[in-house]
Amino acid sequence: MSVRPAWEVRESGGATRWFEFQLTFVDGARVDALAVVGGGCVCVEEVRAQPALSLDDLAELADWIEEAVEQACGAGPGPDGCGTQRRRARPAWPQGAEGRRLVAQEYRAAQREGADPVLAVMGATGRSRRTSLRLIGQARDAGLLPPRRARR
Structure with a gap:
C-alpha cells in the first residue's frame, strides 16, 4: 500500500489536493486510484483495478481511501482543504x-x-x-x- 500526494492547487485561503493510491496484494491483484480532497470532502476521481472490482469492493475501497487521507492529512477539514468530515454510512456494529x-x-x-x-x-x-x-x-x-x- 502506498499513498502519495500528487499535486495541490491553492485558492482563496484554501487548497485542493490530489492523492495517488496504490494497493498491491500478494496474489498479484492491484488497485490504483486518484482521489481529490477539498472543501472538507474526499472524492475518488479514478480507479483502475486488475482484476476488476465489484461494487461492494469499490465501496470498501472508498472507505479505505477516506481513512488513508485522514491519516495523511489529519482528521477534520482544515483551512488547507485537507481532511474530511467523518460520516458513517453504515450502522455501528459491535466487535x-x-x-x-x-x-x-x-x-x-x-x-x-x-x-x-x-x-x-x-x-x-x-x-x-x-x-x-x-x-x-x-x-x-x-x-x-x-x-x-x-x-x-
Missing part, C-alpha cells in the same frame, strides 16, 4: 463475541424467513459481501452457526 452473536442471529432469522442469509447480514452490518462472509465464518468458527458442509 468480538457480541458482533459474532448478532451475525448468527441475523443469519438464522433470514433462514427462517426463507431469505438469503448473506444479504441479511450485509444489510444488518452495512458491510460488503466479502466482509459479511468473513463475519459469518467467524460466527461458524465460534460455534454459533453449524458447519457450512456436513462432513462425510
